[in-house]
Amino acid sequence: MTAPAVGLDSQRVLIAMPGCEAATMRLATPLSAELGHAAVSHFPDGESYVRLCTPVHGAEVAIVCTLDHPDEKLLPLLWLAIAAREGGARRVGLIAPYLPYMRQDVIFKAGEIRAAEHFAALLNPVFDWLVTVDPHLHRISHLSNVYCIPTAAVEAAPAIAAWIQTHVQAPFLIGPDEESRQWVAHVAGICQAPWAALTKTRHSAWHVEIAELPNIPTQSVPVLVDDIISTGRTMLAAADLLRRAGQPKPVCVGVHAVFADNAYSQLCAASAEVVTCDTIPHPSNQIALTEPLVDAISRIFDLPMPSSKQMLV
CATH class of the missing domain: 3.40.50.2020 (Rossmann fold)
Structure with missing residues (x-):
């Protein structure tokens, strides 16, 4: 079934990655956002397939994807963000209540990598902003050390x-x-x-x-x-x-x-x-963290289109 088009007065569209439907529904009403629809699956050879079913031209889009088991979720997430961008979304944000790889924040042994910054490097080019909850900030003191997009870290x-x-x-x-x-x-x-x-x-x-x-x-x-x-x-x-x-x-x-x-x-x-x-x-x-998440997302939705990278504090 074809999803309804974004109404003329609709400015915000939330799209749930698989497993995040309930969280997305909890956020949609207080954010006055439409629930978008996307198909996410795999071809028989294991390649990821996504299709954005809701028109998003001119809309503020946010994808909701908590990133436990991140390796299996990352590529479909990136593909969906690209689909929203190619569909004409004004901005594409990521609501990731759990943000992975933040514990891999230092090199202990020769040959290791500081995976936290390299994971960020995968998200930075395709997303315009990020909202998360209590990222593991230990040796990395602030998300701005690795993310060059506006971010908000909700405190639990x-x-x-x-x-x-x-x-x-x-x-x-x-x-x-x-x-x-x-x-x-x-x-x-x-x-x-x-x-x-x-x-x-x-x-x-x-x-x-x-x-x-x-x-x-x-x-x-x-x-x-x-x-x-x-x-x-x-x-x-x-x-x-x-x-x-x-x-x-x-x-x-x-x-x-x-x-x-x-x-x-x-x-x-x-x-x-x-x-x-x-x-x-x-x-x-x-x-439940719906209320503080809604507050943080609302503030970042309301940011003007940046001329340069910003950081919410």
Whole structure:
């Protein structure tokens, strides 16, 4: 069935990549945007096929694609952005609640690459702007260090803090490693709760060790807070340390529910509850970020056509 044409009074069109339909629908109404339609599939030989079904000439277009499993999503995403551009879109933006490759931000061994900047180099030429949620900014201090298009990074901390205040009595927030310090400190500041960050030694993606715990007040509920839960090994090591110290099972809170292999089931067994934001669709999603995403997207939609690269702060 042919999708309806963009109306004369329509300025914004949101297009969902496969798997992002629900998120796109949540954003469309508050953004006063039309839901666009695209076909994304593969030929028998594995090559990606896209077809933009909604006319977008003169429209502000945004593609919604959370980029977990990025290698399989990237090429169709690029093709769809090019289709929108060739279709006459005024601008083509990317709404990527989870932005990958940001942890590959430094070269540790000869022959490696700083993949974060090279991934950005693939997106920069085809998109006019980017909105994401809590990109892993550690050794890269700001997205402008690698992205030369306007960007907005939504903070999940206020929504996480609100969830903790509603669901956890007497929380003691714990960042399971030094890289989590920035997130746990921000959330704890909003909650006005005590907090600490642990020290981790990573031997491999699947083997980490964590130093001793801080003193946790009696009757407090430990809450582990991190941005990305991937293998879950960092949180599992922290949960095990709490168990051996006679502490109750922690509540585990993450921004991005990556959950490689059986990480989720293992973490559920080791914790009182596992909760994530809705940046990646997952059964653990309990913290909605639609409202702050809409605010950030609205601001970037309203930017004038730039004469040069810009950055939102």
